[in-house]
Amino acid sequence: MSRFVIATAIIVLSAGHALANGHGGGEAPPPPKPEATTAPARVVLTKQGPKLVDLKGMTLYTYERDTNGKTSNCNGKCTENWVPLAATAEAKPIGDFTVIDRADGSKMWAYRYRPLYTSPADKAPGDANGNATTLQWRVARPDN
Numbered sequence: 001m002s003r004f005v006i007a008t009a010i011i012v013l014s015a016g017h018a019l020a021n022g023h024g025g026g027e028a029p030p031p032p033k034p035e036a037t038t039a040p041a042r043v044v045l046t047k048q049g050p051k052l053v054d055l056k057g058m059t060l061y062t063y064e065r066d067t068n069g070k071t072s073n074c075n076g077k078c079t080e081n082w083v084p085l086a087a088t089a090e091a092k093p094i095g096d097f098t099v100i101d102r103a104d105g106s107k108m109w110a111y112r113y114r115p116l117y118t119s120p121a122d123k124a125p126g127d128a129n130g131n132a133t134t135l136q137w138r139v140a141r142p143d144n
Contacts (some may be wrong), residue, residue: 057125
């Protein structure tokens, strides 16, 4: 019986030390910040072919005037009709997705150096109402 009590005490003490993360009961260090390993968009297949959508399933678009791959030419009033796909200040490129600095100091996502936007005309995932508004805007496709 005493062997059982001793063994139980050893297990409890060992578990307590492990739960305290080896710090003698102090607070555990904060977990490391997770790296952004998820792309900001994905490809979906439609009747018109594959297209890029954001993580909520909303259609993404590119602007024909965005030509240099480093900046967006949709600023000011333009962003009322075409919402840039926002990136956090800490966002890092992943795969074919890059981060572009905007004129207002914010950041946005680009696909193969083409800035990506959503359209307020799209009300539900899968809508592509922004495509018909002007020929300068196109549904973003993985083969662009």
